[in-house]
Amino acid sequence: MPALKGTGASPGIAIGKALVIREEIITVDRIEIAEEDVKDALKSFEEATSISLRQLELVREKTSAKLGKEKAAIFKAHQDILLDPALRDSVKSKIKDGRVCAAFAVQATFDEFCAMFEGVDNEYLKERAADVRDVGRRVVRNILGKKVIDLSALPPSSVIIAKDLMPSDTAMMDLDNVSGFITDAGGRTSHTSIMARSLEIPAVVGAVGVLDAARDGSLAVFDGREGEIVIDPSEDLLLEYIAKRDDYVREREKLEALRLLPAVTRDGKEVRLCANVGNEADAESALKHGAEGIGLYRTEFLYMQWNAFPSEDQQFAAYKAVCDKMAGHGIIIRTLDIGGDKDLPYFKFPPELNPFLGWRAVRMCLDKEDLFKAQLKAIIRTSAFGKVRIMLPMIISLEEFRKAKSLIAECKNELKEAKIDFDKSIKVGMMVETPAAVLMAEEFANEVDFFSIGTNDLTQYILAVDRTNKNIAHLYNPFHPAVLRAIKKVIDAAHKAGKWTSMCGELAGDESAVLLLLGLGLDEFSMSSISVPVVKKIIRNADYKCALKIAEAALKADTVEAVRKITHPEKPESPPICALPEAEAEPPTTK
Numbered sequence: 001m002p003a004l005k006g007t008g009a010s011p012g013i014a015i016g017k018a019l020v021i022r023e024e025i026i027t028v029d030r031i032e033i034a035e036e037d038v039k040d041a042l043k044s045f046e047e048a049t050s051i052s053l054r055q056l057e058l059v060r061e062k063t064s065a066k067l068g069k070e071k072a073a074i075f076k077a078h079q080d081i082l083l084d085p086a087l088r089d090s091v092k093s094k095i096k097d098g099r100v101c102a103a104f105a106v107q108a109t110f111d112e113f114c115a116m117f118e119g120v121d122n123e124y125l126k127e128r129a130a131d132v133r134d135v136g137r138r139v140v141r142n143i144l145g146k147k148v149i150d151l152s153a154l155p156p157s158s159v160i161i162a163k164d165l166m167p168s169d170t171a172m173m174d175l176d177n178v179s180g181f182i183t184d185a186g187g188r189t190s191h192t193s194i195m196a197r198s199l200e201i202p203a204v205v206g207a208v209g210v211l212d213a214a215r216d217g218s219l220a221v222f223d224g225r226e227g228e229i230v231i232d233p234s235e236d237l238l239l240e241y242i243a244k245r246d247d248y249v250r251e252r253e254k255l256e257a258l259r260l261l262p263a264v265t266r267d268g269k270e271v272r273l274c275a276n277v278g279n280e281a282d283a284e285s286a287l288k289h290g291a292e293g294i295g296l297y298r299t300e301f302l303y304m305q306w307n308a309f310p311s312e313d314q315q316f317a318a319y320k321a322v323c324d325k326m327a328g329h330g331i332i333i334r335t336l337d338i339g340g341d342k343d344l345p346y347f348k349f350p351p352e353l354n355p356f357l358g359w360r361a362v363r364m365c366l367d368k369e370d371l372f373k374a375q376l377k378a379i380i381r382t383s384a385f386g387k388v389r390i391m392l393p394m395i396i397s398l399e400e401f402r403k404a405k406s407l408i409a410e411c412k413n414e415l416k417e418a419k420i421d422f423d424k425s426i427k428v429g430m431m432v433e434t435p436a437a438v439l440m441a442e443e444f445a446n447e448v449d450f451f452s453i454g455t456n457d458l459t460q461y462i463l464a465v466d467r468t469n470k471n472i473a474h475l476y477n478p479f480h481p482a483v484l485r486a487i488k489k490v491i492d493a494a495h496k497a498g499k500w501t502s503m504c505g506e507l508a509g510d511e512s513a514v515l516l517l518l519g520l521g522l523d524e525f526s527m528s529s530i531s532v533p534v535v536k537k538i539i540r541n542a543d544y545k546c547a548l549k550i551a552e553a554a555l556k557a558d559t560v561e562a563v564r565k566i567t568h569p570e571k572p573e574s575p576p577i578c579a580l581p582e583a584e585a586e587p588p589t590t591k
């Protein structure tokens with residue numbers, strides 16, 4: 001009954017059968033075969049080809065039903081590769097003339113074709129090498145009788161246990177049958193965590209050792225808020241988890257009753273609670289949980305779902321669908337934030353030593369004007385149908401912001417000439433994610449319409465701690481006094497210039513940070529939809545006067561521990577929720 005602890009990444013109690021995704025490396029030996037075995041080897045290749053074609057057909061049908069024909073097209077391309085005459089002839093001749101086993105003949109042939117694609121001076125063909133490799137791997141696994149994990153058809157109540165999960169892994173996953181995710185890697189701001197919260201599936205990340213502790217079919221239970229995991233629990237413990245799950249469901253029902261109430265403190269301070277979304281389904285869940293708008297629409301997920309850069313019209317259709325769903329509520333659409341730890345399946349980023357400090361987000365967009373303008377126009381066109389705002393990620397200089405604004409002006413002119421309607425005074429804001437943006441906050445505040453603090457990146461850049469590196473995860477802490485002082489500086493700069501500040505990093509949805517952020521003067525909190533009701537409850541039970549005291553004390557604190565004592569009191573539930581004892585309002589370590 002191994003018990004493990006990870007980071008609670010998405011709330012909820014999960015109870016289910018483990019499905020362990022191990023990255024098994026298959027080595028294919030060059031086995032020479034006798035002439036009389038050639039027939040069997042050819043038969044084995046043909047059978048594996050048929051099995052692979054059937055598997056791909058199944059995945060294609062499911063993807064098409066769930067995500068549409070366009071997204072499923074990739075599997076048709078995989079089937080075409082499998083049936084390519086040149087490729088098939090090459091495998092067969094290696095078996096017949098080279099007298100090697102089927103698995104080796106397939107591996108060698110697919111390697112040759114990959115090398116050919118990778119060698120051509122054409123980005124599109126280079127990208128196809130990954131598909132060829134994928135198909136080759138599938139055929140080899142089928143020849144060797146190794147299991148191909150089909151995530152599109154899962155048994156009910158599956159708990160997916162993996163090293164890490166990418167958005168592409170979940171795109172085709174049979175999510176209706178997933179009870180929870182556990183990953184060995186990742187922290188609260190990793191994309192697995194963000195995705196799990198947006199799908200409202202309980203998750204624990206950074207659970208080191210889970211891949212060794214669990215077997216396929218083990219019973220896995222976990223608490224997605226506390227990060228506690230038990231594999232094959234005793235009967236008593238299982239009953240405890242079942243009771244916990246029932247309590248959790250009841251607690252959520254109570255919270256949802258706050259849906260239509262404002263986020264206002266007992267002494268009248270009101271803030272906006274918004275949601276972070278990646279698609280139309282997330283927008284639906286934003287409304288379901290009572291979000292007042294969308295504070296961050298991460299458009300990169302849209303880009304990740306296509307097989308090539310989506311056109312202006314394709315993007316417009318997606319943005320408008322979200323806008324229509326939000327029925328008049330504000331939407332902040334962030335321009336493409338790719339690079340760093342986020343790849344696109346069809347675009348090869350140049351290798352970089354420090355991708356988080358590299359060619360990402362607005363830097364890449366400003367270098368690829370056509371691409372950027374297609375997105376800007378799609379967003380601007382959407383503004384004719386709702387309260388749409390543009391937000392630029394990773395800005396470090398006024399030059400970047402001005403350049404982006406001039407491209408926005410260019411797009412508006414072109415749309416005007418084409419007689420396409422849009423909001424002439426569409427607001428343009430920026431994310432504050434870099435120390436440069438914080439230090440220049442006053443200058444930026446004069447030019448932007450709003451700020452949104454991206455604490456996920458801001459924490460990593462202020463502290464110089466890679467947000468994805470589990471060896472230094474203990475150093476990654478948005479409650480570090482340096483991060484808090486940066487947040488305060490940005491909010492003050494905005495207010496001085498008559499502008500407002502939102503926060504769309506994960507800190508905005510962190511229950512322990514709510515009063516602190518309220519006291520720091522944050523105007524809007526944007527978070528995973530599932531966190532909105534809990535944050536609203538905390539605010540409605542709080543006194544703004546106390547929140548101000550908490551913020552004042554936290555700003556004087558000189559260590560993470562001193563901040564922790566203020567923001568994480570021993571009994572966070574002791575009534576009234578905001579009643580920080582006077583004695584603790586002054587951090588003990590502050591001189």
Ligand code: PEP
Pocket residue numbers: 189296298337433453454455456457458504505506
């Ligand atoms: C952030 O950096 O805080 C943020 C919201 O952006 P992302 O997590 O998408 O990098």
Ligand code: MG
Pocket residue numbers: 393433454456457
């Ligand atoms: Mg960011």
